[in-house]
Amino acid sequence: YGAKIRAPHALVMTFLFRSGSLREKLKSIAQATYTHSRNLAYFVFTYKGLMALQSHLQGKKVPFHSFFAACIGGWLVFGENNPINSQIIMYLLSRILFGLSRLAVEKGYVPQPRQDPFPLVAALIWGTVLWLFEYHRQTLQPSLQSSMTYLYDDSDVWHDISDFLIYNKRTDSK
Numbered sequence: 621y622g623a624k625i626r627a628p629h630a631l632v633m634t635f636l637f638r639s640g641s642l643r644e645k646l647k648s649i650a651q652a653t654y655t656h657s658r659n660l661a662y663f664v665f666t667y668k669g670l671m672a673l674q675s676h677l678q679g680k681k682v683p684f685h686s687f688f689a690a691c692i693g694g695w696l697v698f699g700e701n702n703p704i705n706s707q708i709i710m711y712l713l714s715r716i717l718f719g720l721s722r723l724a725v726e727k728g729y730v731p732q733p734r735q736d737p738f739p740l741v742a743a744l745i746w747g748t749v750l751w752l753f754e755y756h757r758q759t760l761q762p763s764l765q766s767s768m769t770y771l772y773d774d775s776d777v778w779h780d781i782s783d784f785l786i787y788n789k790r791t792d793s794k
């Protein structure tokens with residue numbers, strides 16, 4: 621599963637934003653795919669093993685078991701701050717926030733919104749990320765900085781239509 625998810629992403633991001641030889645790019649794609657796949661496999665093995673152990677020791681499955689097993693697995697497998705783990709954690713964080721929001725409404729902790737809150741959330745997220753990009757760029761994750769630099773800075777100068785179809789940073793003098 622990790623290879624299925626990471627390989628296409630690494631391929632696109634590498635050819636869009638990385639410089640270097642074809643060999644270096646292919647090596648980078650393979651390394652990212654391997655790391656993502658290995659980490660997911662280690663995590664699943666750790667999580668399921670700890671779930672089985674806890675269930676065996678207590679004679680039943682308890683809701684806290686999943687939280688505890690995942691915390692241990694997260695610490696052991698995803699505890700190193702590197703680009704792959706960072707991206708996975710950010711991916712999960714966004715989905716957790718949406719899930720907890722829905723759970724809060726479902727449980728009655730927060731009243732059901734009268735209208736869809738998504739447009740407001742979208743506005744606040746885009747407002748915040750562009751403010752951070754413009755005034756505190758260094759606080760953003762490097763790949764987000766690269767994407768936003770491409771979209772908002774590099775697009776200020778262009779040479780011809782190929783800038784929009786391929787990449788608008790010239791490495792040769794046209």
